[in-house]
Amino acid sequence: MTEKQNTVTYKIANVPGDGIGKEVVPEGLRVLDKVSSKFGIDFDFTDYDWSCETYAKTGAMMPEDGIDQLRPNDAIFLGAVGFPGVPDHVSLWGLLIPIRRHFDQYVNLRPVRLLPGIEAPVHGYNPGDIDMYVVRENVEGEYSEMGGRIFEGTDRETVVQETVFTRQGVDRIQRFAFDLAMTRSKKLTSATKSNGIIYTMPYWDERFAENGKDYPEVETDQYHIDILTVHFVARPDTFDVVVGSNLFGDILSDLGPGVTGTIGVAPSANINPEGKHPSMFEPVHGSAPDIAGKGIANPIGQIWSASMMLDHLGQPEAGAAILEAVQNVLKDPTSPKTPDMGGKYKTEDVGKAIAEAI
Ligand code: GGG
Numbered sequence: 001m002t003e004k005q006n007t008v009t010y011k012i013a014n015v016p017g018d019g020i021g022k023e024v025v026p027e028g029l030r031v032l033d034k035v036s037s038k039f040g041i042d043f044d045f046t047d048y049d050w051s052c053e054t055y056a057k058t059g060a061m062m063p064e065d066g067i068d069q070l071r072p073n074d075a076i077f078l079g080a081v082g083f084p085g086v087p088d089h090v091s092l093w094g095l096l097i098p099i100r101r102h103f104d105q106y107v108n109l110r111p112v113r114l115l116p117g118i119e120a121p122v123h124g125y126n127p128g129d130i131d132m133y134v135v136r137e138n139v140e141g142e143y144s145e146m147g148g149r150i151f152e153g154t155d156r157e158t159v160v161q162e163t164v165f166t167r168q169g170v171d172r173i174q175r176f177a178f179d180l181a182m183t184r185s186k187k188l189t190s191a192t193k194s195n196g197i198i199y200t201m202p203y204w205d206e207r208f209a210e211n212g213k214d215y216p217e218v219e220t221d222q223y224h225i226d227i228l229t230v231h232f233v234a235r236p237d238t239f240d241v242v243v244g245s246n247l248f249g250d251i252l253s254d255l256g257p258g259v260t261g262t263i264g265v266a267p268s269a270n271i272n273p274e275g276k277h278p279s280m281f282e283p284v285h286g287s288a289p290d291i292a293g294k295g296i297a298n299p300i301g302q303i304w305s306a307s308m309m310l311d312h313l314g315q316p317e318a319g320a321a322i323l324e325a326v327q328n329v330l331k332d333p334t335s336p337k338t339p340d341m342g343g344k345y346k347t348e349d350v351g352k353a354i355a356e357a358i
Contacts, residue, residue, distance in 0.1 A: 012045050014048065017081045018083040019292035023297050027350070028351075038318075041315055066095075075278050080287035080288070104276065107135065117341070132241065135173065136173075137246050141247060190205070192222050229255060298341060307319040
């Protein structure tokens with residue numbers, strides 16, 4: 001960040017990635033351009049064309065010094081990763097996961113909200129009735145490269161995958177969730193599976209009880225992940241902050257937007273809370289190869305991620321202005337909507353309407 005005569009400049013790494021990432025990121029940039037002129041904020045973007053196409057050409061999703069190239073930025077604005085032709089684990093472990101790990105972005109914050117103008121598969125709720133945060137542990141847990149294969153190709157073929165829970169990793173994500181709950185309705189739910197997963201999940205529960213002692217005002221509950229998915233559908237309005245391991249948080253933060261109508265609007269922030277490294281902002285959805293190239297992807301997940309980026313950079317008014325514009329556009333029955341929201345409009349129509357509304 002640099003400051004010159006009342007104007008702040010942020011260095012942003014722009015990584016559209018694959019599929020619809022390339023279509024929704026320009027709409028995020030359109031909206032950022034609009035807030036830039038309105039709020040006196042400047043962005044110094046550097047574009048990185050790291051993607052499955054790059055992998056096909058070079059054998060790597062990003063160059064060897066990719067992390068060092070990203071390091072001087074204040075934030076990373078990412079679209080989506082993955083495309084047919086490159087195995088999903090190759091694209092994810094070649095780009096998204098190394099960024100999260102190298103920059104210790106151990107919090108993946110994913111809001112779930114019932115927005116106006118979007119029909120949800122669950123009925124009887126008004127906009128705002130469903131309003132929660134899924135706090136996903138983002139650098140360890142089930143997403144671990146510890147393990148391997150032996151006796152490959154024989155009838156003794158054996159595959160082992162280790163889950164890694166560290167005291168530091170579990171405590172810091174749970175405490176982040178408790179702190180967030182303290183700023184909201186002081187209610188926190190923990191996703192567990194300590195009946196079936198015999199070592200890591202009882203440990204998760206033990207630390208949850210221990211960490212909770214420092215937050216006596218926070219009302220807590222915990223559910224096994226299987227029944228928690230049922231409660232997400234049956235009574236989504238009763239959750240406020242939900243904390244889960246890497247895998248459980250990933251699943252719940254797709255389910256939540258599914259319950260509120262469309263994953264196309266869901267944003268996420270991969271945060272290094274200490275600010276030692278750049279944080280990364282990306283929609284929850286992936287590259288959606290089935291609709292890529294048609295220009296009909298919903299840009300709201302990307303645009304809302306831009307709002308979260310501004311909040312994180314210390315520009316909450318600009319962040320709030322984006323979210324307000326999104327809601328105002330959605331509220332208006334005559335405004336453009338993409339097919340996932342029941343409309344017939346294109347990605348750029350929605351992006352332009354939101355930029356206009358700011
Ligand atoms: N928006 C980034 C993206 O492509 N997400 C899809 C995905 O599968 N992400 C895996 C993860 O969040 O761990």
